[in-house]
Amino acid sequence: MTEVLPKDTIRCDACPVLCYIKLGQTGACDRYGNFNGQLVRVDPHLLLDRAKSQGTPLVPFLESEGQWDGSFLKTKETFVTAIGAGTTYPDYKPAPFIVSSEVEGVDMVTVVTEGIFSYCGVKLKIDTDRHLGPERNLVRAQGEPVGHVTTAEYGSQMLSLGGVHHLTGGTKSEGRATCETLLDLCNGKEVALTIDDGARISVAAGKPPVVNGQQEERMRVGCGSAAIGMFAKQWFGKVDEVVVVDDHITGVLSEHQAGKMLGVRETGIAIQGRRSTPGRYFQVAQPGTGWGGTNISDPLAILKPFKTKIAWPHLRLLMVSTTGEHFAYYELDESLHPIAKELPQQLQESVARIRENCEPALTTVLFMAGAGGSLRAGATENPVKLTDSVKRSLTRVTSGGAPAYVWPGGGITFMVDVSRMPEDAFGYVPTPALVAPIEFTLKKTDYAALGGHMDYVRPLDDVMREKQRQRQLTSLPENPWPLKPPTESPHNK
Amino acid sequence: MRDPATIRLLPDSRRLHLSDGPIDLIINADAANFAEIHRANEAAAQRFVTILDELCAELPLLRTRVTQDSLTPCGPIARVMACAVAPYRNRCFITPMAAVAGAVAEAVLAAMTRAAQLNRAYVNNGGDIALYLAAGQRYTIGMVERPDHLSLFGSLEISASTPVRGVATSGWRGRSFSLGIADAVTVLAQTAAQADAAATIISNAVDLPHHPTISRIPARDIAPDSDLLDLPVTRAVGPLSPQEITQALDVGESVATDLCERGLIYTAALCLQGQLRILSGLHRRRLLRPCAAGDQPQHIFSPRSLQHG
Numbered sequence: 001m002t003e004v005l006p007k008d009t010i011r012c013d014a015c016p017v018l019c020y021i022k023l024g025q026t027g028a029c030d031r032y033g034n035f036n037g038q039l040v041r042v043d044p045h046l047l048l049d050r051a052k053s054q055g056t057p058l059v060p061f062l063e064s065e066g067q068w069d070g071s072f073l074k075t076k077e078t079f080v081t082a083i084g085a086g087t088t089y090p091d092y093k094p095a096p097f098i099v100s101s102e103v104e105g106v107d108m109v110t111v112v113t114e115g116i117f118s119y120c121g122v123k124l125k126i127d128t129d130r131h132l133g134p135e136r137n138l139v140r141a142q143g144e145p146v147g148h149v150t151t152a153e154y155g156s157q158m159l160s161l162g163g164v165h166h167l168t169g170g171t172k173s174e175g176r177a178t179c180e181t182l183l184d185l186c187n188g189k190e191v192a193l194t195i196d197d198g199a200r201i202s203v204a205a206g207k208p209p210v211v212n213g214q215q216e217e218r219m220r221v222g223c224g225s226a227a228i229g230m231f232a233k234q235w236f237g238k239v240d241e242v243v244v245v246d247d248h249i250t251g252v253l254s255e256h257q258a259g260k261m262l263g264v265r266e267t268g269i270a271i272q273g274r275r276s277t278p279g280r281y282f283q284v285a286q287p288g289t290g291w292g293g294t295n296i297s298d299p300l301a302i303l304k305p306f307k308t309k310i311a312w313p314h315l316r317l318l319m320v321s322t323t324g325e326h327f328a329y330y331e332l333d334e335s336l337h338p339i340a341k342e343l344p345q346q347l348q349e350s351v352a353r354i355r356e357n358c359e360p361a362l363t364t365v366l367f368m369a370g371a372g373g374s375l376r377a378g379a380t381e382n383p384v385k386l387t388d389s390v391k392r393s394l395t396r397v398t399s400g401g402a403p404a405y406v407w408p409g410g411g412i413t414f415m416v417d418v419s420r421m422p423e424d425a426f427g428y429v430p431t432p433a434l435v436a437p438i439e440f441t442l443k444k445t446d447y448a449a450l451g452g453h454m455d456y457v458r459p460l461d462d463v464m465r466e467k468q469r470q471r472q473l474t475s476l477p478e479n480p481w482p483l484k485p486p487t488e489s490p491h492n493k
Numbered sequence: 494m495r496d497p498a499t500i501r502l503l504p505d506s507r508r509l510h511l512s513d514g515p516i517d518l519i520i521n522a523d524a525a526n527f528a529e530i531h532r533a534n535e536a537a538a539q540r541f542v543t544i545l546d547e548l549c550a551e552l553p554l555l556r557t558r559v560t561q562d563s564l565t566p567c568g569p570i571a572r573v574m575a576c577a578v579a580p581y582r583n584r585c586f587i588t589p590m591a592a593v594a595g596a597v598a599e600a601v602l603a604a605m606t607r608a609a610q611l612n613r614a615y616v617n618n619g620g621d622i623a624l625y626l627a628a629g630q631r632y633t634i635g636m637v638e639r640p641d642h643l644s645l646f647g648s649l650e651i652s653a654s655t656p657v658r659g660v661a662t663s664g665w666r667g668r669s670f671s672l673g674i675a676d677a678v679t680v681l682a683q684t685a686a687q688a689d690a691a692a693t694i695i696s697n698a699v700d701l702p703h704h705p706t707i708s709r710i711p712a713r714d715i716a717p718d719s720d721l722l723d724l725p726v727t728r729a730v731g732p733l734s735p736q737e738i739t740q741a742l743d744v745g746e747s748v749a750t751d752l753c754e755r756g757l758i759y760t761a762a763l764c765l766q767g768q769l770r771i772l773s774g775l776h777r778r779r780l781l782r783p784c785a786a787g788d789q790p791q792h793i794f795s796p797r798s799l800q801h802g
Binding site: 006009013014015016017018019020021022025027028029030 | 495496513514515517545546549552668714715716717718
């Protein structure tokens with residue numbers, strides 16, 4: 001830009017009004033502001049009220065403000081979150097809010113700031129056995145690379161999105177697409193992604209994933225072999241052979257240890273793929289979005305002809321996927337060819353049982369970021385002491401009031417489940433980088449000891465008087481109350 | 494990077510929320526069936542998405558003081574703005590921006606009523622409201638004493654038989670700058686743009702010049718591109734004595750009465766530090782009534798920051 005702006009003034013480009021915004025002010029929309037020369041989204045500052053009991057719903061404070069009697073200052077516990085608090089970036093200055101309050105007789109301090117994170121990303125756990133794409137392949141949003149497929153976990157496919165290389169290391173449009181994708185995922189919105197040589201998916205935190213236009217319903221209860229083990233007794237006597245089709249290990253009842261134990265008779269069945277141990281087969285088909293995470297839509301494709309010396313006419317065969325979503329029932333004709341028949345009543349129950357034991361398939365989103373030196377300097381004059389205090393569990397780290405897992409080793413690299421955070425807790429700056437809330441809570445005495453900015457500590461009541469920009473929410477009952485004084489035990493449970 | 498306009502239904506699945514840059518609308522339409530409401534909402538969204546660009550195309554002109562020699566803006570909304578502020582141009586400093594919120598609300602409402610057969614509808618642009626009422630219909634509107642607090646001090650009922658189709662509230666605590674000290678001035682007028690401009694004028698008039706506890710700052714010290722240039726805008730008002738409050742409200746009331754006599758507004762309510770002044774005239778007073786305990790107005794209009802729940 002060639003335009004020369006007066007000192008401390010920036011020009012907002014979030015809309016065509018193109019406001020000039022002075023230091024500490026907001027633009028015409030009241031949504032973007034100039035914080036230390038950076039354009040920052042300034043949504044209302046969020047305070048959490050401690051939920052009185054389990055199941056207290058998250059209620060926007062303003063909806064009930066009309067009936068508010070002004071009494072909660074004394075009766076309710078309030079935690080000041082960093083959402084909407086502003087940041088310390090880019091200069092080393094004390095965090096926007098350093099709040100003291102007395103909890104259970106202990107003076108506590110919460111250092112509240114919004115971090116601007118270039119080093120950040122999300123880990124996506126997508127509960128599906130369907131093949132989303134080869135490991136290490138690129139994940140794209142709006143055609144731009146925003147991440148990659150990483151190591152699969154049990155019953156789930158994993159994606160790693162964002163990170164500094166996509167945000168600022170590539171082209172401008174790559175950075176923008178990455179920033180938008182991360183922001184939307186963190187704020188609970190649905191995002192469409194494509195995987196190179198793989199699937200099209202649509203995902204949102206806490207919702208079932210949609211793979212190639214099909215919504216995933218259930219996670220598998222176990223691999224095909226495990227399913228045989230779990231359900232062998234329920235099948236025994238009701239059917240002669242069961243094949244549980246699975247991308248990883250396909251199980252065959254009559255050959256499996258569980259079947260043998262029950263005395264299931266040999267059936268002469270022959271399966272495509274590589275036999276591992278009796279009744280367990282690898283690679284019966286290619287990975288895909290069909291039966292049990294394979295590419296097959298007709299289960300007979302994995303069967304070779306029955307051995308004529310062992311098999312018998314009218315032999316009853318159940319084929320089912322590991323989630324119970326797909327199933328088919330056959331009986332052999334006189335020439336030992338399987339003929340599809342309707343699933344008998346007595347087998348319907350066992351198929352339903354498999355389905356029931358498969359948990360709802362969800363997409364879960366963990367935000368992961370590292371608190372850099374300047375953010376930590378906003379909390380203390382000696383940033384390493386804050387790291388040390390976090391490692392020793394003297395300081396609790398939360399993000400929008402939700403518990404954060406702090407990675408062992410150096411620095412403060414944390415992960416947080418975005419579903420446990422209040423709505424729209426994340427923002428961005430055009431750098432591009434994400435703005436995420438982070439709060440450090442510790443005993444006031446500990447805060448003083450680690451060189452905290454004691455001159456900037458303000459009592460809670462004082463902060464709460466600035467009602468203009470504040471919103472209050474009830475904390476989620478499943479989150480531990482962030483202000484509880486820490487004990488000397490590991491903080492991540 | 495430009496943020497896209499957002500169009501969403503609020504969690505009550507009834508009101509539509511449209512937001513683009515500084516424009517923020519809450520819309521509600523009532524009709525005989527859902528299809529009509531849907532049509533109206535579609536039309537509102539379609540009209541909405543180009544408004545910000547239309548206005549920004551001639552923003553410098555819209556931010557310039559209106560005089561007899563001013564150019565007429567090109568855009569349809571901008572023209573409505575210019576017309577709404579024209580009656581004041583010889584008496585005081587005013588720019589078309591004084592009517593922008595009301596004019597935008599009117600434009601979106603007009604698109605809705607063209608597209609669908611509605612019983613009634615409103616478009617609320619941060620407290621500046623355009624109303625549509627079919628014969629026999631009415632709205633009950635709750636009024637707030639301070640735009641930054643959701644406490645109702647009264648309600649007003651607007652029925653199809655009155656000429657009122659615009660309601661606007663202005664005050665120094667609101668989103669826009671004010672030269673006066675009124676906490677809130679609510680104006681009823683024939684159109685939303687007229688109400689918007691008049692509310693600005695009246696709330697500017699509620700004032701105590703040179704009072705020591707009133708702090709003012711040149712508008713450009715806060716917002717470098719403010720249309721108010723270096724006019725001193727109110728940032729804080731200390732406690733005032735009852736006499737001072739009366740004195741300030743007297744000035745505001747005389748301006749409001751003048752506008753009323755010139756046919757520019759229908760009536761107005763002025764609030765300052767707990768005192769409420771409603772323009773005299775019984776037929777008007779009947780419209781506005783103080784809130785009784787347990788009153789449940791059907792619609793509460795309040796400034797934008799309070800609508801996001």
